[in-house]
Amino acid sequence: MEEHKKRILLVEDDPNFGTVLKDYLMMNDYEVTHAKNGMEGFEKFKKDDFDLCILDVMMPYKDGFTLAKEIREKNTDVPIVFLTAKTMKEDVLKGYKVGADDYLNKPFDSEVLLMKIKAIMQRKATETISDSKQFEFKIGGFDLNSKLRFLKYNGGEPVKLSPKENELLRLLALHENDLMPRELALTKIWRDDNYFTSRSMDVYIAKLRKYLKLDEKVEILNIHGEGFRLVVNT
Amino acid sequence: MEEHKKRILLVEDDPNFGTVLKDYLMMNDYEVTHAKNGMEGFEKFKKDDFDLCILDVMMPYKDGFTLAKEIREKNTDVPIVFLTAKTMKEDVLKGYKVGADDYLNKPFDSEVLLMKIKAIMQRKATETISDSKQFEFKIGGFDLNSKLRFLKYNGGEPVKLSPKENELLRLLALHENDLMPRELALTKIWRDDNYFTSRSMDVYIAKLRKYLKLDEKVEILNIHGEGFRLVVNT
DNA sequence: CATTTTTGTTAATGTAAGGTTAAAAGGTAA
């Protein structure tokens, strides 16, 4: 049934604890890559695709949060779980801000960890499978390559898109002809839903509309109070 | 900005703690329904749509897990967060088995709770509900798409509907040829039943009638003192 | 049949959301 074993990136500087945890996870049928610090963790992250990252918060050179931020820049979807020595409110809050999926206090029960991992994987499984892999879109006369961040009209010169322009257009394309809820874009792209991020998004919608003017069949419609709709008229 | 405040069902038997928590959540712009025990909790759950359930584990008559199971039978999607007095491994495992989304140990920091709630809501926001065709209605010669909020007559140009127009027409369509009690619409759509909301509803009925004039087989009839009836004559 | 209650309809009003442009603020690399 499963394509491959789930891959976990474990970044933990304590060699004893790290090894024990790695072995335990491997016994439970996960493929584990163990990095001993934040730098190494990021290197390994870039080299491979992981289904989950488990990051120790307290590490020399580069702490878990900084690493998480770097990871988030590369990948907005991969679940991140933090390990922390004790419940520190600041840590927890900071973690959620960076986009943590869960939190574990050391020492923790290994069975609990497994349950949490399972729960998180399940959650992710339901979040539209194709979602992360898709990066080439046809939008009327346009070709969007969201990996290289460019938009081409009828094979002409590609226009370079900024990261935000790109992600927003990609989300719209993913929901072509359908509603792309405002909230969805804000939480997916901006990781926050407030007045200012919302206005910022409107600014980007305006930019995208300008790009898309080349093809009058393509338009971004607003559904008041709900979100936007990228439609391609035939 | 938001169509409506996020609704939380809080089931907590300790009156002091429950009230404080409710007030705190309400201060943070959530709409909170407080049930004092599992039975009441389930009743209220059935009556309304909630965006999140916060359940105390230890309760007389019906504990949080049992309640969670019942809720899951009705609704597989709504996020559930458990409150428990202390970290008990069995509880945590049991909770995740029942499909908990998160776990909180009492006493907990209220800011942490807020962050968790936010995180959970965000997660849910991304799980595009899209699938079901529950949004499309045929009303005589009309097609109502209540997700994209438009009404089309015989495949012509779609007319945009406002949120209230849309919800009202959808409710009528749901009860096609049958009585749609006034009170029902008011509590479902306006979440309040008084003179003014009632008049407001009449205004919307008038608007809908104007749209529906295109097909003389379709009409909205009033049943004096009772409600309205959307009929499609053959 | 006079009176009250409910409903039909249109218009006016106030507020919130969205469109657009420009300036400010952040960030990064030369």
Add this chain to the structure above:
DNA sequence: TTACCTTTTAACCTTACATTAACAAAAATG
């Protein structure tokens, strides 16, 4: 540092929406 690119914030304007008021008509009441 400058220069450049991206993102956010601000400002101003337009449109969309919901509510309320006002008055007319219909239905119920007694």
